[in-house]
Amino acid sequence: MSVVVVGSVAYDGIETPHGRVDRILGGACTYISLAASYFAKTSIVAVVGDDFAKEDEDLLAGRGIDLEGLERVPGKTFYWAGVYSADMNDRTTLRTDLNVFADFNPKLPDAYRTAPYLILGNIQPALQRHVREQMNGLKLAGGDTMNYWIKDYREELLATIRSWDFLLINDSEARMLSGEYNLKRAAAKVLEMGPRTLVIKRGEYGAILFHRNEHFMVPGYLLEEVFDPTGAGDCFAGGFIGYLAEKGFDLRHDKVGNRDLSRAVIYGSVMGSFCCEKFGVDRFRDLTRAEIDSRFDEFKAFTEF
């Protein structure tokens, strides 16, 4: 069943210890949709400028992604540049040019409004809420946010996530949102804010899923080489929602199989790990579903006891 992805499509300049690239395809919506496209029909809502390249559009279209909601306006596409630390656990933003993204006002094509799955990349919480309200018949909706919205747009963010089924954030965001350092306590507080499911992403250390009174933990995949971590968290989100859409998972009607949620976390981890293997979206140019399923099996092998 189909997934609607809302967020940024961008050009990125990235420097890691392995090299430097500029103006390569990036943005949360790009990564989420590429990852989700391996599991379910995926449609995007985003905005780009008139500099957006045919080859980048072709990459998305080549993965079967519906681009009806990709708006093109005069001006330049959102640009971000950053440099990673030697161990790649930190990054410094060198430049953020919002360009056409500054006036992004997500417009849902009519055909998108009845899609059962919605994932909202990290954008202004009021815009996220506005999109959510235009959808009819959602089985599962949720998304991501970031420190900026948690700190300076708290009330707006709380009003937005109140109606979400799941929230996907990293550990420092969970701590900031809840005011609790301990992740178990932080999760308990976040689950009181609305979402019945919380996924805390911990980068190389894996992820934790909190659902009602239970939790599920997975360690991060041990890569021999982390080439470029940009987009890994968004690919996690894409694998997570993609797998749940493929299974027809329905949180509303309480048809909740926790195993499905746990497996969605594994597929999220799988997609995040592939993302790190090459610069930007490069790994998705030839990644196959068979490779994805084989890495899922690897997760089983190295966590079972």
Add this chain to the structure above:
Amino acid sequence: MSVVVVGSVAYDGIETPHGRVDRILGGACTYISLAASYFAKTSIVAVVGDDFAKEDEDLLAGRGIDLEGLERVPGKTFYWAGVYSADMNDRTTLRTDLNVFADFNPKLPDAYRTAPYLILGNIQPALQRHVREQMNGLKLAGGDTMNYWIKDYREELLATIRSWDFLLINDSEARMLSGEYNLKRAAAKVLEMGPRTLVIKRGEYGAILFHRNEHFMVPGYLLEEVFDPTGAGDCFAGGFIGYLAEKGFDLRHDKVGNRDLSRAVIYGSVMGSFCCEKFGVDRFRDLTRAEIDSRFDEFKAFTEF
């Protein structure tokens, strides 16, 4: 089958955000042996001063630990004091008084020499080697070390671990010992130094077991309150060797069940997690084997998918 534990028995002064205690029972040998004692007959080799309290001896004896190798000499017992950071991920040593530990020269009682399991806490590598050489008929021997020996006693350390079956160290030690930042590459280099099995402890992020070309990963147990992490790594080591001793695990004769090694890592994680729940060794005053097995089951429940 019985386990011999060699290392420090100490008095600790500890300050965490939860409070401050002074001169409480501590030391690697203490924690390792307390944890191991839940699984197998445990004997210790250590030295204390004439200030060593009857009640501390009683705690060890009460757990059935054989104290024949606990040497008492005139002077004061090893004293260490430290303070933890607010998030308890860092600690600063305030004081280290080696006292009688400065001249520690482990003497193995005759009855210990034929024990099948040996675990060497973090002491001078030459002393560790000396102990290892006095044992006859070992099924499994290994131990711990630290940055100081890796940096300043490298050759001595390499000569020591060459004959070990397993090495248990944390991630920064693995990086320092191998000269590789990436843990998968670091492990490959360490496994070439002798030990066929390497366990990398990652604190709250769990542990990784490397054995030949395979690895096993477990996330850290999610505690609602980390009261005092002192000794958690040593309790991990005690649970690890204790469980293998209980199973009669024999690495020499290639009777290697990887599942047993993986489960030993889980029991190590279980013992480390209990250790953090109270100050010092306090959790072991009333901890039961039933609680340990029940937490093992919890690990299964929150990692299975």
